[in-house]
Amino acid sequence: MTVLGFGIGRIRWNWLAALVVLLAALPLVSETNTPTLLAIWALFALSLALMWGYAGIISFGHAAYFGLGAYTYAIASFNIGESTAPVLLALAVPALVAAVIGAMMFYGRISDVYLGVMTLLVTLILNRFMNATAGDAYRIGNARLGGFNGIPAFPTLNVPGEPDIEIYGTAYYYVVIVCLLAAYLIARWILTSAFGRALIGIRENEQRMELLGYDVAAYKTAIFAMGGAMAGLAGCLFANWAEIVTPSVFSLGQTAEVLIWVIVGGLGTLVGPMLAAVVLGSLKLALGHQTVIDNSLVLGAILILVVLLIPRGFAPSFVVWRRRFAQSQVHRRQARGTRRRHVALQETKQ
Amino acid sequence: MSEPVVETQDLAVQFGGLHAVDHVNFTLRERELRCLIGPNGAGKSTFFKSITGQIRGAYASGRVFIRGHDVTGWSTHHIVRLGVGIKTQVPSVMSGLTVAENLWLSARRTAGHEGADAAVEEVLLELELGGVARRQVGELAHGQRQLVEIGIVLANKPWLVLLDEPAAGLTNLETERLVAIIKRINQTATLIVVDHDMHFVRTLDSWITVFHQGAILLEGHADKVLSDPSVREVYLGTRA
Numbered sequence: 001m002t003v004l005g006f007g008i009g010r011i012r013w014n015w016l017a018a019l020v021v022l023l024a025a026l027p028l029v030s031e032t033n034t035p036t037l038l039a040i041w042a043l044f045a046l047s048l049a050l051m052w053g054y055a056g057i058i059s060f061g062h063a064a065y066f067g068l069g070a071y072t073y074a075i076a077s078f079n080i081g082e083s084t085a086p087v088l089l090a091l092a093v094p095a096l097v098a099a100v101i102g103a104m105m106f107y108g109r110i111s112d113v114y115l116g117v118m119t120l121l122v123t124l125i126l127n128r129f130m131n132a133t134a135g136d137a138y139r140i141g142n143a144r145l146g147g148f149n150g151i152p153a154f155p156t157l158n159v160p161g162e163p164d165i166e167i168y169g170t171a172y173y174y175v176v177i178v179c180l181l182a183a184y185l186i187a188r189w190i191l192t193s194a195f196g197r198a199l200i201g202i203r204e205n206e207q208r209m210e211l212l213g214y215d216v217a218a219y220k221t222a223i224f225a226m227g228g229a230m231a232g233l234a235g236c237l238f239a240n241w242a243e244i245v246t247p248s249v250f251s252l253g254q255t256a257e258v259l260i261w262v263i264v265g266g267l268g269t270l271v272g273p274m275l276a277a278v279v280l281g282s283l284k285l286a287l288g289h290q291t292v293i294d295n296s297l298v299l300g301a302i303l304i305l306v307v308l309l310i311p312r313g314f315a316p317s318f319v320v321w322r323r324r325f326a327q328s329q330v331h332r333r334q335a336r337g338t339r340r341r342h343v344a345l346q347e348t349k350q
Numbered sequence: 351m352s353e354p355v356v357e358t359q360d361l362a363v364q365f366g367g368l369h370a371v372d373h374v375n376f377t378l379r380e381r382e383l384r385c386l387i388g389p390n391g392a393g394k395s396t397f398f399k400s401i402t403g404q405i406r407g408a409y410a411s412g413r414v415f416i417r418g419h420d421v422t423g424w425s426t427h428h429i430v431r432l433g434v435g436i437k438t439q440v441p442s443v444m445s446g447l448t449v450a451e452n453l454w455l456s457a458r459r460t461a462g463h464e465g466a467d468a469a470v471e472e473v474l475l476e477l478e479l480g481g482v483a484r485r486q487v488g489e490l491a492h493g494q495r496q497l498v499e500i501g502i503v504l505a506n507k508p509w510l511v512l513l514d515e516p517a518a519g520l521t522n523l524e525t526e527r528l529v530a531i532i533k534r535i536n537q538t539a540t541l542i543v544v545d546h547d548m549h550f551v552r553t554l555d556s557w558i559t560v561f562h563q564g565a566i567l568l569e570g571h572a573d574k575v576l577s578d579p580s581v582r583e584v585y586l587g588t589r590a
Contacts, residue, residue, distance in 0.1 A: 004448075004450060004451050004454055005451075006447065006451055007446070007447070194458055194463060197451075197454070197455060197458070198455065198458075200447070201444055201447070201455045204444035204445065204446045204447055205442060205443065205444045205445070207438075207442055208442040208443060208444060208502070209455070210425075210426050210427050210430075211402075211426060211427075211430060211436045211438065211442065212427075212430065212455060212456050212459060212502070212506060213427050213430035213431045213459050213460075213506070214427055214459065215427050216427070
């Protein structure tokens, strides 16, 4: 039987188990505030990696769904109180918005560059709009949108069905880690399904997939909505971590950062962008403590270096380097064996 | 006489002032093998694209019927789902995937998850592509890529196969093999083959439709059409 991998490597369960143990033990040796934020960013990177790296959909405005998730949670929790429904809404609203925007773009046959511009515009419009909601008139139910100052002090995550038992600190760290791992496993499950394989086909040749009878626009809309839902979840978790939501969640900086994480980590992998989010996110937090160099300059310089030196990004390049190293080892062993046989032959002749 | 499986009524495609397809009435019957020939710019490929939904909307007028369905204005994937297999002029394959993966994506839509694996094996065997099944299509030579695209079309198990310039860039040996494959496909499916290679078309020994300046110039069997003076004039460029 012919092996069909579609470029998706096998899941290394032993590595994953080791990582789970490591992440579970982390609160024993470290504070959990920063690791929680890094895990949220990793989830955000994963959402873009899924739709850009595997379906070829570039979104310059992915922060829109992150921000929608954050705002939806904040508004819904103010109105509902108990956090279960707000969390579900924080997934559903960005997914729905992404589905509507995606359907308009993909059925309207908008090509890649215009698609990027349109998604960016959506983010900028949301950013402008939320900044302009300072007056008392801008409220949804009990929640005041708050303009530039955003929405503070909304009820944060609680144990489902128990509004009085809040989840924070180390417990919240574990919730975020579970969400990240679940999202990663779901993303992998999507990619290994027939749906995911069709997405990979669409990334490779959209016209051919259309000629095979696939409704390309429907597939792209579906993965765009899934990416939106995942980004919305990241936004919701971010809102709970920060305990305030401001229009900065829709900012250009937010959008640029997630793009850089995916490019640096490597398109066509899930782990690479997540790792890049953790590493570059840590760097950003470290640089945030000083005023000598601007944070954006450093991120920009890293992006330029990666694009010039390893255009495929770290994770795919690492795979290639490892394969080359393994091949060179095999060649070296073969050469050594040949040399030994030659010497033995010479000795036998003598 | 059997019902037509493809029929166009007054089909026209216009790009600005250019009549790429000029009010064509075309009929194809069950299990027929039809070649569309004509010099470059005669309108063959545009006609091909307009019956497969690749050109539609403001550019096109007239009606297209496939097995009685009025498919005018339908998108390509809807037309394909009727059981149509399409090979494009420029090989359209998924270069970053392996040969087997390309075939699987084609077979999966019609044969389901379990049936797809068997369909892939069948096509690999039929087109003798087993040796390159795990190779990325982008790494293959042009002739092999053409063959892979035909394999992709076949894995979909179509009853109507449309091949646009399948012999382009093939060696004589590869062309001979292609002729045998086309004849084998024709045992179970209806075919339209678009080409301007007269030698290849003669070998297929089929009914021919000659296009010239977007319109049908002549129709008939290969023996008659290829020896017709008007066809020769069209190919040699002496006819306006």
